[in-house]
Every structure is written in C-alpha cells, then in structure tokens.
Amino acid sequence: MRASIKTYLIGILLIGISALLTSCGNKVNLNKLTSELLPVDGNPLVSFRVLVKVGSANDPSGKEGLCQLAWNMLANGGSRTMTIKDITEKFYPMAASVSLIMDKEMAVFSGTIHKDNLEKYYAIFKDMLLDPGFREEDFNRLKTNQLNFVEKTLVNNMDEQFGKEILNLMLYEGHPYGHHEAGTGESVKGLTLDDVKTFYKQHFVQGNIVIGLAGGYPADFPAKIAADFAKLPESFTPRLSLPPAHMPQGLEFVIADKPTPASAISMGFPVSLTKADKDFFALWIAGSHFGEHRQKVSLLFQKIREERGQNYGDYAYIEHFVQGRDKFPAPNHAREQQYFSIWIRPLANSNRHFVIRQALRELKKFVDEGISEERFQLVRTYLLNYTKLYAQTLGERLGWKMDSHYYGRQDFLAEAQSVLLKLTREDVNRAIKKYLNFDNVCVAVITQDADTLKNDLVANTPSPIKYANPNMPKNVLDEDVVIQEFPLDVKAEKVRIALAAEFFQKAGLPAK
Amino acid sequence: MPKFIALALSAVLLLAIPLESQKTKVFPFEYKIEELENGLKVVTIPLNNPNIISFYTIVRSGSRNEIEPGKSGFAHFFEHMMFKGTKEVPSAAYDEFLTQLGAGTNGFTTDDFTCYFVVFAGRDNLEKVVKIEADRFINLYYTEDMIRTEAPVIEGEYYSSVSNPDRRLSELLRGTAFEKHSYKHTTLGYLKDIQDMPNQYEYSLLYKNRFYAPDNTILLVAGDFDHAQLMTLVKKYYSGWKKSGYALQTPVEPPQVLPKRAHYDWPTKTLARLAIGFHGPAYSDEVIDKAALNLLAEVSFSPSSPLYQRLVNEEQKCASLGANFSDNRDPHLLVFNAVVKNDDDLAYVESEVLKELERIKNEPASASKLADIKSNIKYSMADALGTTDGVAGTLARYLELAADPGTVNKLFDLYERITPQDIQDMAKKYFKPANSTVVTLTGGKAK
Numbered sequence: 012m013r014a015s016i017k018t019y020l021i022g023i024l025l026i027g028i029s030a031l032l033t034s035c036g037n038k039v040n041l042n043k044l045t046s047e048l049l050p051v052d053g054n055p056l057v058s059f060r061v062l063v064k065v066g067s068a069n070d071p072s073g074k075e076g077l078c079q080l081a082w083n084m085l086a087n088g089g090s091r092t093m094t095i096k097d098i099t100e101k102f103y104p105m106a107a108s109v110s111l112i113m114d115k116e117m118a119v120f121s122g123t124i125h126k127d128n129l130e131k132y133y134a135i136f137k138d139m140l141l142d143p144g145f146r147e148e149d150f151n152r153l154k155t156n157q158l159n160f161v162e163k164t165l166v167n168n169m170d171e172q173f174g175k176e177i178l179n180l181m182l183y184e185g186h187p188y189g190h191h192e193a194g195t196g197e198s199v200k201g202l203t204l205d206d207v208k209t210f211y212k213q214h215f216v217q218g219n220i221v222i223g224l225a226g227g228y229p230a231d232f233p234a235k236i237a238a239d240f241a242k243l244p245e246s247f248t249p250r251l252s253l254p255p256a257h258m259p260q261g262l263e264f265v266i267a268d269k270p271t272p273a274s275a276i277s278m279g280f281p282v283s284l285t286k287a288d289k290d291f292f293a294l295w296i297a298g299s300h301f302g303e304h305r306q307k308v309s310l311l312f313q314k315i316r317e318e319r320g321q322n323y324g325d326y327a328y329i330e331h332f333v334q335g336r337d338k339f340p341a342p343n344h345a346r347e348q349q350y351f352s353i354w355i356r357p358l359a360n361s362n363r364h365f366v367i368r369q370a371l372r373e374l375k376k377f378v379d380e381g382i383s384e385e386r387f388q389l390v391r392t393y394l395l396n397y398t399k400l401y402a403q404t405l406g407e408r409l410g411w412k413m414d415s416h417y418y419g420r421q422d423f424l425a426e427a428q429s430v431l432l433k434l435t436r437e438d439v440n441r442a443i444k445k446y447l448n449f450d451n452v453c454v455a456v457i458t459q460d461a462d463t464l465k466n467d468l469v470a471n472t473p474s475p476i477k478y479a480n481p482n483m484p485k486n487v488l489d490e491d492v493v494i495q496e497f498p499l500d501v502k503a504e505k506v507r508i509a510l511a512a513e514f515f516q517k518a519g520l521p522a523k
Numbered sequence: 524m525p526k527f528i529a530l531a532l533s534a535v536l537l538l539a540i541p542l543e544s545q546k547t548k549v550f551p552f553e554y555k556i557e558e559l560e561n562g563l564k565v566v567t568i569p570l571n572n573p574n575i576i577s578f579y580t581i582v583r584s585g586s587r588n589e590i591e592p593g594k595s596g597f598a599h600f601f602e603h604m605m606f607k608g609t610k611e612v613p614s615a616a617y618d619e620f621l622t623q624l625g626a627g628t629n630g631f632t633t634d635d636f637t638c639y640f641v642v643f644a645g646r647d648n649l650e651k652v653v654k655i656e657a658d659r660f661i662n663l664y665y666t667e668d669m670i671r672t673e674a675p676v677i678e679g680e681y682y683s684s685v686s687n688p689d690r691r692l693s694e695l696l697r698g699t700a701f702e703k704h705s706y707k708h709t710t711l712g713y714l715k716d717i718q719d720m721p722n723q724y725e726y727s728l729l730y731k732n733r734f735y736a737p738d739n740t741i742l743l744v745a746g747d748f749d750h751a752q753l754m755t756l757v758k759k760y761y762s763g764w765k766k767s768g769y770a771l772q773t774p775v776e777p778p779q780v781l782p783k784r785a786h787y788d789w790p791t792k793t794l795a796r797l798a799i800g801f802h803g804p805a806y807s808d809e810v811i812d813k814a815a816l817n818l819l820a821e822v823s824f825s826p827s828s829p830l831y832q833r834l835v836n837e838e839q840k841c842a843s844l845g846a847n848f849s850d851n852r853d854p855h856l857l858v859f860n861a862v863v864k865n866d867d868d869l870a871y872v873e874s875e876v877l878k879e880l881e882r883i884k885n886e887p888a889s890a891s892k893l894a895d896i897k898s899n900i901k902y903s904m905a906d907a908l909g910t911t912d913g914v915a916g917t918l919a920r921y922l923e924l925a926a927d928p929g930t931v932n933k934l935f936d937l938y939e940r941i942t943p944q945d946i947q948d949m950a951k952k953y954f955k956p957a958n959s960t961v962v963t964l965t966g967g968k969a970k
Contacts, residue, residue: 056905056906056909095836099832103825103826103827104902105898105899105902106902123906148837152839155864159842163792163794163966166792167966168687169686273683305629308618316679320673320675320676321676321679322676322682322683323682338629339627356682357683358682359679359682389623390622393625396623396643396644397625397627400625400626400644403575403910479674479675480671480672482668482671512792
C-alpha cells in the first residue's frame with residue numbers, strides 16, 4: 012500500500028511542528044518533556060525511542076559505570092509490579108523487547124512492536140521506565156555482568172574494541188568522556204543499589220527526556236504517552252561543561268601487552284568540529300575518501316588491504332562511530348566533542364611496525380596533498396547516494412531526527428543532499444588542513460612483546476615485510492621501500508606499556 | 524524543502540502485514556519464480572516501497588562444498604575472489620561503479636551458501652546493476668598473483684576474531700562432533716588451510732567451474748521494480764552463462780555411537796563456555812523433525828523458558844543460555860550454548876541442560892506455550908520483513924534451502940500441525956547420550 016497524499020501531508024505537518032518546537036530552543040521549557048513524532052499511516056509497526064540526555068559522562072567521579080547500570084536496571088531489571096521474568100513471559104508472544112543504547116552524553120531505550128500489541132506492550136514499557144522495580148537480585152545480576160565485561164570480556168575477548176577503548180582513554184584521560192560506559196573494575200565493585208536509585212531520581216526527569224515515536228500508531232497515542240511521562244519531576248540535568256580533550260604532543264603510544272598472534276591498532280586525535288558545524292560536510296567527504304567504514308571507497312582499505320593483503324580492513328572516521336544495521340552508522344551517539352580516528356583491523360604481529368608506518372604516512376600524504384578533483388567528485392556522489400540507505404527502519408529515522416536536533420539541525424540527512432552539492436574540492440581541502448594533522452597522534456596497540464615494538468618504534472628500525480605473492484606490482488614494492496623506513500618521531504617517554512589485564516580496572520591509563 | 528521530506532519518507536516501507544487473522548500468511552508478499560534455460564532461478568518480490576531495490580545473488584557454495592582435504596574455508600575465500608572483476612570491468616571499475624551508485628554491498632558465506640548483495644536507490648539504476656553483476660559472475664577474471672595477494676586477507680579476517688573464545692568453541696565443537704562431513708570445519712576454515720590459500724590458484728578454477736554456475740545460483744530481487752522489465756534484463760545479461768552440471772556429493776556423516784567430550788584452555792581470563800551438540804536433521808518444510816525441534820528449543824531454552832529464568836535470572840549461574848538449531852541442507856548439530864559466570868558451575872549447568880532434555884521427553888509442552896511460540900515466530904517475522912532489505916535478507920537463507928519463498932509459509936503451516944507429542948518424540952529420537960558432544964572452555968590456565 013503506497014502512502015496516500017494525506018499521509019504525506021500529515022507527516023509534513025507533524026514534522027514541521029516538531030521541528031518548530033525544537034528549533035525554538037530558548038522558548039522551550041527546559042524542565043519539560045520533548046517529543047519526536049514520525050507517524051506513518053498504514054505501517055503495521057510502531058517504534059519507540061525514548062532518549063535520555065544523560066550518559067556515562069554524567070557518572071559521578073569514582074562511580075564510573077553508574078549511568079549504564081542505572082539505565083540497565085530499567086531496560087533489564089523489571090518494574091515494581093512485574094519482575095523481569097514476568098516481563099519476559101509477556102513480551103515473548105509479541106516478540107517484543109526493550110533495548111538500551113549507551114553513549115557518553117545520552118542513552119536510548121528502544122523497541123519496535125506490531126500495532127496488534129501496541130497497548131499491551133506500552134503498558135509494560137511505560138512501567139519499566141516510570142515505575143522500576145529496583146530489586147536487589149536484579150541489581151546483583153546486572154552489576155555482575157557489567158563487572159565481568161570490564162574485568163574479563165573487554166580486555167580478553169574483543170581486541171578490536173579494546174584498542175578503540177584504549178584510544179578513548181588516551182584522548183580523554185581525566186575528562187568526563189574518559190572512561191568506558193561500563194566503568195572500571197574498581198568503580199563497578201563499589202556501586203550500590205542506592206546509587207542507582209539516587210541517579211534515577213536525579214536524572215530520569217522530564218527535561219532530560221525526548222519521547223520518540225514512529226510508525227502506524229493511533230493519532231491520540233502521543234498525547235497518552237506525554238501524559239504518562241509528564242508525571243516525572245519537572246527538572247533537567249544541565250549540560251556538562253566539558254574541558255578540552257587531550258591533544259597529543261607528537262606521537263604518543265600506549266601498548267597493551269598480551270599473548271596474541273595479531274596486533275589491533277587504533278589511532279587518532281581530537282577534532283574541533285561536530286555535525287553542528289558548517290565545515291562538517293566538507294570534512295565528511297574527506298573522511299569518507301580516506302577511510303569510509305567497511306567500504307572499498309576507503310583509501311586506507313585500498314592501500315593496506317587491497318594492494319598488500321595485510322588484514323581484513325582499514326578505515327577512518329571524523330567523529331565517534333558505532334556500526335548499526337548492516338554497516339551504516341548507528342544514530343544516537345551524538346557528542347559535543349569529537350575525535351578523528353583510524354582503525355587498523357588485526358594483522359600479523361610481524362607486520363605491525365610496517366602498517367603503523369604506512370597508516371601514518373598515508374595520513375601525512377592526506378593532510379599534505381588533500382583530495383584530488385576526481386576523488387572529490389566520486390566520493391561526493393557516493394555520499395549523496397549511500398546516505399539514502401542510512402535511515403530505512405522506523406527506529407533509524409527517529410534516531411537520525413533526534414541527532415539532527417541535538418546538533419541544532421532540522422534534518423541532517425536531508426540537508427546533506429543540498430549542502431554536499433554546493434561544496435568544492437577546495438572546501439574539502441581547506442577543512443582537511445584546518446582540522447586534521449599527522450604530527451600529533453595518539454596510537455593504541457594491542458600486541459605481544461610490546462617492548463620489542465617500543466624499541467623498534469623509538470629506533471626507527473627498518474620494517475620490511477614479506478608477501479605470499481612473489482610478483483607484487485613494482486609500484487607497490489617501490490612504495491614499500493619508502494614505507495619500511497618512513498621515519499616516525501617516537502620518543503621513548505611517549506610510549507607507555509602495560510599488561511592488557513591492567514586496563515579498565517581503575518580510572519585512567521595503567522601505563523606510565 | 525518538500526523534496527527533502529519526500530526523500531526521507533520514501534525510505535520507509537509501507538508493508539502492511541496485519542497479523543490479527545490467524546490465517547494471515549507469515550510471508551505475505553506476492554512473488555514470482557522463473558527459470559532461465561541455463562538453470563538460473565530468478566525470484567522477484569516487487570514491494571510498495573519507493574526507491575530501494577535489493578539485488579541478491581545466492582550461490583550454493585559454502586563450507587559444505589569443501590569436501591577435499593586441505594580446502595577448508597575455500598567457499599569463503601572464493602567469495603573474496605568474486606570481487607576481483609572481469610577483463611571488461613576490472614575490480615577498480617566495479618568498485619567505482621558501486622561507489623558512484625552509493626550502494627550498500629558486500630557478500631557473506633555460510634555453511635551452505637554464499638550471498639552477494641547490492642542494495643541501492645533508484646530503479647533507473649537497475650539495468651546497470653543487472654549488467655555489471657551478470658558480467659562478474661559469468662566473466663570473473665583473476666590471476667595467480669591476485670590470489671596470492673588476496674589470500675593473506677583471509678588470514679587477517681581470521682585474526683580479527685582471534686581473541687573471541689566463542690569462535691574457538693565453535694571450532695572445537697564441530698571438529699569433535701563431525702567425523703566425515705565438511706560441516707566439521709567453520710566457514711573461515713583451519714588456519715593451516717588459510718595459510719596455504721596463496722597456492723590454490725588451480726583449485727580455485729576448478730571450484731569456480733563446479734559451483735559458480737547458473738544451475739547452482741538463485742537471483743533474488745526485492746523492492747521497487749517491474750517484474751517484466753527485470754526479467755527482460757536478466758535474460759539479456761545472464762543467458763550466456765554456461766551450466767556446470769556438477770553434482771556435489773558431500774561425505775555422509777556416520778551415526779555417532781559414543782558420547783564425545785573436549786576442553787579448551789583459553790590463555791587469558793574469560794567467562795567459561797559450554798556447548799552441547801547433538802546430531803540433528805536437515806531442514807525440511809515437509810518432515811516434522813526439524814520443525815518440532817525448533818519448537819522444542821523455544822519451549823525449553825528461550826528467555827521465557829523456566830530453565831533460562833532459573834539459570835540466568837534467579838540462580839544467576841549463566842550470563843547467557845540458548846539453543847541454536849540452524850537450518851541446513853545436510854544434517855547439522857542441535858547446539859545448546861551457555862556462558863557460565865564461574866568455572867566451578869560448568870558441570871552444574873551442563874547437568875541442568877541435560878536434565879531439561881530428559882524432562883521434555885516425558886512432559887508434554889502446554890498448548891498455551893506452543894501458542895506463544897507460534898505468535899513469537901509470526902511477530903518476529905513481521906519485524907524482520909519491515910524493510911526491503913529485511914525481506915531479501917530474511918528470504919535468502921530459505922531460498923538457498925528450498926528455492927521457493929513458499930517454503931516459509933509451508934514451514935509455518937508445519938509448525939501449526941506439530942503436537943506436544945511430536946516434540947516429545949523428537950526429543951527421544953535425537954537427544955541420546957551416544958549422540959552428544961560436550962565442549963567446554965575456561966580461561967587463565969593455559970601455559
């Protein structure tokens with residue numbers, strides 16, 4: 012069934028009203044709820060997305076991980092009238108669930124339900140968020156899971172993510188962003204159920220909440236939800252005043268040492284722009300050219316994987332990136348401060364030094380030379396088309412709308428369609444020069460025999476590599492001769508090493 | 524501004540799937556199946572979702588096809604080689620085309636099949652996609668040097684999950700449970716075989732001729748297009764593809780006659796893992812065995828089951844618990860998995876899982892529980908079918924198994940007919956100690 016003209020008009024009207032409410036920020040009562048509505052007449056599904064403008068950056072000092080545990084008690088701890096067992100049994104025939112997405116400045120409770128079950132689902136969903144059970148046994152279960160994650164899983168079972176999280180520590184040590192959402196081993200052990208209740212009371216308040224609703228819901232449904240959530244206290248959590256992130260001075264390395272046949276590498280530095288800035292679109296083209304996530308258009312992918320077969324993939328990002336459906340960016344990880352990063356997927360330890368050199372050399376070339384006109388045209392066209400696939404589900408559409416408003420925009424994806432077309436290669440190259448650099452970079456490495464890597468880096472030891480293919484193209488081999496001796500200015504005092512198991516057990520970096 | 528809003532709205536599917544009626548089909552969409560003279564099957568599902576088209580190529584090439592020693596992981600490796608282009612459209616030109624198109628594109632390999640997809644906006648692009656996809660499947664061209672460069676990428680892919688104990692557990696379970704069948708190894712393959720892939724140019728040509736052929740392939744197209752126009756294009760571009768005629772004979776797995784057990788010491792700290800596998804039946808939408816076992820898995824091991832609630836939420840012995848009975852062309856394993864918080868509780872959790880399997884042999888599932896499960900399956904399917912790519916992605920694995928989207932509704936009709944007694948009978952038939960393989964993994968003790 013195609014959407015009728017009526018549906019489109021109603022949709023346009025409601026989108027307009029919603030945008031108007033959001034854009035008049037100074038007239039909106041900060042203590043009150045806001046909402047994001049996307050009615051789609053005839054759609055059999057209804058998507059909920061309740062965004063709370065409080066994330067792990069709001070964790071009190073020494074209680075890192077509290078926000079995640081508190082919100083997880085809502086999503087997975089049961090309500091006052093129903094245990095998690097009761098809820099699971101009720102949700103099961105509806106194939107329903109409530110998911111929690113955590114980030115530094117926000118969290119989202121989401122769920123999609125067939126409209127057959129809308130009333131039944133909402134009655135439970137509402138109580139989970141507005142009347143949580145806060146039972147001791149659920150607290151113990153979820154706290155133990157969180158502790159196991161930081162003590163065992165993160166540092167032992169997922170090296171790619173481990174590397175990214177070490178980079179986060181390097182960029183934000185001592186900063187509200189500077190801990191994992193799950194906290195540290197030490198901090199999680201100290202969390203109490205009273206901490207959770209206090210955090211909920213303080214932060215789960217009207218002004219922090221955006222109610223997102225999309226799909227084929229009845230016309231009077233939003234008012235019903237608004238009335239229910241309006242029972243929360245009228246209050247809000249002031250936005251954090253964030254200190255600057257750590258700008259590395261030269262090349263700074265942190266190496267996590269563990270027994271492993273492969274090295275995982277992440278590197279980056281803070282950037283002084285977000286989607287709120289007009290330069291974002293120009294730098295977006297640059298980032299896509301240099302390292303679009305899991306796409307062949309990525310220059311790093313071409314140079315490291317396709318030409319040399321070093322690993323499974325190599326990418327770069329101009330802001331914090333979390334993969335959502337398929338390989339598209341997941342919405343609702345919006346942040347006031349962003350960072351540029353390069354992700355080198357695990358590769359044989361024997362080639363780690365070469366690839367660190369190669370990635371930094373490519374970064375230097377990228378910053379020095381910018382993007383060619385041919386690549387500019389190609390990547391811009393790519394983004395114009397690829398981004399049409401970003402928001403296909405109801406939940407994704409809501410998420411992108413919420414992020415748009417976070418950054419003071421009406422509809423980021425729609426805006427991109429016009430702004431990208433107006434950009435020139437010069438705009439992109441200007442943005443590269445303004446925001447990116449290759450001299451001051453934090454590099455996180457997970458590998459074994461860290462001391463050898465440190466010595467190789469500091470001494471600029473040549474790092475030739477071998478190929479299975481005896482007939483590698485001459486241009487590749489010629490370039491390898493340059494890469495394997497590409498000088499990196501690595502000072503011994505800027506290379507910190509610690510055992511992998513020591514990370515995330517206490518606040519900050521273990522390596523000194 | 525209206526242009527922007529129209530664009531945004533166009534991304535939303537309006538796939539009405541009313542499920543109030545018990546007679547509503549779980550897979551509700553109209554579809555057509557045609558077969559070209561060369562054996563290529565084409566399944567089309569036009570959807571009322573403006574702008575988006577999902578173009579899937581499903582090749583019956585998976586780890587099941589890796590029947591010769593030393594060739595584990597080859598189906599997956601060949602998936603990589605399929606992106607190397609042709610003489611007319613080399614890989615750089617192919618990549619540039621997809622980049623211009625802004626398509627979501629990739630491939631993935633399973634035990635039974637390899638799937639290639641191009642998801643793109645704009646029906647005007649359909650002919651270009653059909654043409655370039657047909658070209659690469661018919662005229663794939665690569666040199667031995669190209670294979671030698673690509674092969675180490677597979678080793679890199681292996682390394683990308685080398686720190687994940689679940690992969691090691693899966694390798695151990697398959698390797699222990701299977702004796703003959705090629706399901707013995709994972710899709711990635713053994714590391715020693717991966718490291719030998721640079722030397723497999725000749726075998727790759729043999730592999731291509733055997734399996735990358737129209738009589739071993741299904742095209743699945745879902746979204747905003749006209750069936751007749753699509754078929755005209757498919758006939759124009761795919762008719763020159765030559766049949767293979769190769770008949771794969773997978774090794775027959777002998778019946779297991781004794782219980783098996785294996786353990787792996789993970790080098791660092793980790794939560795303990797338990798997997799218990801029983802040899803089970805292949806997929807069928809006619810014989811009740813697999814369908815009845817699927818229902819059993821939900822009765823006894825879904826999050827709403829008493830055992831899950833007890834071990835995960837009440838006693839809190841497990842971080843997770845579940846059953847994984849994958850649908851396969853040949854008999855595969857019925858697997859029960861648990862992540863256990865303390866190593867000392869592994870034996871207890873194993874014992875509780877086995878006790879539950881004994882209980883289900885003797886106690887019939889309640890009618891209300893079966894009704895809940897059928898409801899869950901229907902609504903899960905409705906959610907999965909909420910986007911164009913959801914329709915194509917969901918259907919791909921069923922098409923590989925049965926070559927007809929109708930198999931989805933046949934399977935759900937089968938579910939409707941299964942009785943509690945059927946479930947008990949299947950539990951008795953398959954969950955015998957002699958048919959079991961138990962594998963465990965604990966951390967921190969390896970030298």
